[in-house]
Amino acid sequence: MRIAVDVFIVIGLFFALAGTVGVIRMPDFFCRMQSSTNIATLGVLGVVIGGLIYAIGVLGDGGMAVKIAIIGIFNILANPIASHALMKGAYAHMKKPVDGLVTDQLGEDLVEEDE
Amino acid sequence: MKKLNPASFISVFILGFLFWMVITGQITAIFRNEASLQVIVAGLVVSAAVSLFSARFFIHEKAFHLCNPARLVNLIFYCVCIFPVELVKANVDMAFRALSPALRINPGIVRVPVDLKSEYGQAMLADSITLTPGTVTMAAVKDGEDGDRTCFYIHWINVESQEPEEAGEKIKGNMERAIRRIWE
Numbered sequence: 173m174r175i176a177v178d179v180f181i182v183i184g185l186f187f188a189l190a191g192t193v194g195v196i197r198m199p200d201f202f203c204r205m206q207s208s209t210n211i212a213t214l215g216v217l218g219v220v221i222g223g224l225i226y227a228i229g230v231l232g233d234g235g236m237a238v239k240i241a242i243i244g245i246f247n248i249l250a251n252p253i254a255s256h257a258l259m260k261g262a263y264a265h266m267k268k269p270v271d272g273l274v275t276d277q278l279g280e281d282l283v284e285e286d287e
Numbered sequence: 288m289k290k291l292n293p294a295s296f297i298s299v300f301i302l303g304f305l306f307w308m309v310i311t312g313q314i315t316a317i318f319r320n321e322a323s324l325q326v327i328v329a330g331l332v333v334s335a336a337v338s339l340f341s342a343r344f345f346i347h348e349k350a351f352h353l354c355n356p357a358r359l360v361n362l363i364f365y366c367v368c369i370f371p372v373e374l375v376k377a378n379v380d381m382a383f384r385a386l387s388p389a390l391r392i393n394p395g396i397v398r399v400p401v402d403l404k405s406e407y408g409q410a411m412l413a414d415s416i417t418l419t420p421g422t423v424t425m426a427a428v429k430d431g432e433d434g435d436r437t438c439f440y441i442h443w444i445n446v447e448s449q450e451p452e453e454a455g456e457k458i459k460g461n462m463e464r465a466i467r468r469i470w471e
Contacts, residue, residue, distance in 0.1 A: 187382055194385030202423075203394055206444045207385050209420040214378040238309055252417035252424075259423050259442060274395035275449050278426060278440040281398070 173229040177222045184218025191215055201262050202273075205255055212251045220244040295346030296338050303334035348406055352470070361469045369465045373419055381420035384444070395446040396425060399455040401437045403463065408470035409437055415462050416441060422458055 187210055194207025220240055227237040263278070307330035308314045316322040353359055384391060403409050413424040416439070426440045441458060448454045455463075 187378060190382035190385050194381070197385060197390060198392070200394075202442050203392055203444060206394075206421055206423060206442070207381065209418070209423070210378055210381050210385070213374055213418055213420060235312055235315060242309070248418065249414075252414040255423055256413070256417055256425070259425050263425060274393055274446045276396045277398040277449075278396045 173225065177226045177230070180218050180222035180225065182218075184215050184220075184222065187211065187213075187218060188215035202259065205259055205262075209251075209255060212247065212255075216247050217244060220247070291339070291343050292346065294349075294351060295342045298351065299338035299342040299345050300334050303337050304330055307334055352407070358469055361465070365462075365465045365469060369461055370415060373415075373462060377419040377421050381444070384421075391445070393445045394442065395449075396440055396442050397446060397449060397454045397458075398451050399439045399441055399458060400430070400451055401427075401439055401455075401459075401463070403437070403467060403470065405470040408466050411470070412459060412463055412466050413439060415466075416459060421445065 191207050191209075191211035194210060195204050198204045198207055220243060223240045224237055224244075227233050227240055308327075311326055311330070313322050313326055313330075353362065401409060401412065403412060409427065413427060416422050416424050421444045423442045424439050425442050428438050428440075430436045430438045441454075443454070443458065446454075447457055
């Protein structure tokens with residue numbers, strides 16, 4: 173049981189590491205956000221699942237398990253809203269179409285509407 | 288201001304009360320026969336007040352749409368089988384993209400048509416797309432002649448196709464089909 177806990181926590185830490193490296197290396201804001209999604213999904217979920225197994229299997233504490241599960245569920249529910257709001261806010265402050273993108277169909281459509 | 292719909296009031300009330308019971312630990316206390324009446328009554332009052340004010344913002348369409356075994360099974364199947372597979376695939380891809388020395392990225396914003404009619408379905412699809420690393424929903428607009436079709440603008444870290452239909456199939460493929468089975 174302890175081995176399963178450790179495996180999940182190590183998986184979580186690996187994705188958190190990858191996300192952090194991505195945040196540092198990516199060239200612009202949007203790509204950094206994409207990389208940080210990595211931390212917020214499998215990085216957190218791995219640790220949460222590990223904690224869940226630890227609470228049920230090793231400690232046998234039901235109340236703790238429920239609280240850990242609620243952390244996971246709220247993370248999943250709240251995280252996309254935050255990243256969507258950040259992306260939209262950042263996009264609103266840029267000149268359209270944004271430089272450095274292969275294609276920017278949102279910017280093109282917005283420019284067309286203005287004309 | 289929108290009118291308060293009884294069905295939405297009841298559903299938000301049930302959700303709020305269940306949540307109160309779990310957080311205060313009363314659910315387990317009931318089984319041990321030491322539940323406190325005071326805490327339960329306080330929970331009833333608080334969740335009634337909260338749902339009175341917030342139900343009209345939460346629930347716009349049918350409140351008890353999910354109270355149907357087939358839809359519930361589809362929802363659980365989506366949450367347990369389909370979505371985690373997509374999530375893990377995208378996560379592994381994104382992790383290696385970030386760690387590889389060459390930093391293979393090819394970012395762009397593509398426009399993707401969405402065929403879902405239900406508001407809940409569209410919200411669920413947008414959240415699922417945002418949760419998978421590599422794609423973030425940036426805007427959802429009503430489109431078409433009479434505004435009956437919705438389009439998502441999606442920031443994609445590795446643009447494989449700029450054609451709306453093809454890009455849509457690559458980004459949302461399985462997820463949209465599964466979500467349609469839940470909400471329609």
